Amino acid sequence: MKRKIIEIDTEKCNGCGKCIPNCPEGALQLIDGKARLVSDLFCDGLGACIGECPLGAIRVVEREAEPYDERRVMEGIIRQGEGTIRAHLEHLRSHGEFKLLEIAIDCLKERGIPVPQPAAPAGHGHGGCPGMLAKKLAARPAGKPEGGVSALRQWPVQLKLLNPAAEYFDDADLLVSADCVAHAYGSFHRDLLDGKILIILCPKLDSDIDGYVEKLAEIFRRHKIRSVTVARMEVPCCGGTVEIVRKALEAAGSNLEVTVKTVTIDGEIQ
The missing domain is CATH 1.10.287 (Helix Hairpins)
Known part of the structure; x- marks a missing residue:
């Protein structure tokens, strides 16, 4: 099967081993002074090892590989x-x-083994940043939410913090919204967000627009997306929101149509 999996550039790798502790699945070992992927079976393709490589020798690619086997991995874990x-x-x-x-x-x-409790997020004992922890929120009642009731279905929502591999993108209807829209349009949750996974960004003030295009493209590549709605403000600079999404779809080879909702400064949908 073709899937995401890590690839190591042995020319760049100096055998420092910093990637090894970040692969508890056991897919990496130091062999002959280089980090090696010892089994496709154990690599989940999420790339936790990438950020630990000081030389940029690891990347995620898509190629033919054995399916990842969580049960086999757990035997070693x-x-x-x-x-x-x-x-x-x-x-x-x-x-x-x-x-x-x-x-x-x-x-x-x-096996009768106690399940360890999740580590507390930073600022609450130990662990990672709670703002980046992918979380599927409790299911909401079907239909339009009443006034004041949140329709948010996942966390985080800012594109810079989102993980393209998060499960909540599977078979999702996406709402890609300029971040001013929710402040201008009073019925944002009821009329725009209900039933959708939210991605927010600012095409004018956010700096890494190319990175945004690539991250969105990765979401489109990894998941079956049912629909894409873009919510933007009427001001000209907000048109970049639509352009980012269209470039990402093109990069991902997707022909999904984009529905655009334009909100006026007065808080109406054009």
């Missing part, structure tokens, strides 16, 4: 003890891989 189990579960949680997380927890329960 369990043998390494509670610390590695916790790290692996946190890894899955932070990337929004809730289906794999369920399999991992089932494996622990089947």
Whole structure:
């Protein structure tokens, strides 16, 4: 099958080993002074090792590879003890891989092993930034939310913080919104957000627009997206919101149509 998986540039790799601890799944080992991917089976393709490589020798590619096997991975994880189990579960949680997380927890329960509780986010003991932790929110009642009721279905929402691999993008209807829209349009949750996964950005003030295009393109590549709605303000500079989405769709080779909702400064939809 063709899927996302890491690739190591052995010319750049100096064998420092900093990537190894960030792969509790056991897909990486140091062999002959270089980091090596020892098994496609154990690499989930989420790229947790990438940020630890000081030389930029690791990247995620798409190629033919054996399917990732969470149960096989858990066999090795369990043998390494509670610390590695916790790290692996946190890894899955932070990337929004809730289906794999369920399999991992089932494996622990089947063996009578206690499931470690999630680490507290930064500022609350230890762990990572809560603003970047991918989280699917509790299901809301079907239909239009009443006034004052949030229709938000996931966290985070800012494009810079979003993880393209998060499970909540599967089979999703997307709302890509300029961040001023929710402040100008009083019925944002009821009329625009209800039933959708939210992505917010500012095409004028945010700096990494090329990075935004690539991140959105990665979302379109990884997931089946049912629809895309763009909400923008009427001011000319906000037109970049639509352009970012269209460039991302083109980069991903997607022919999805984009529905555009334009909000006036007076708080009306044109």
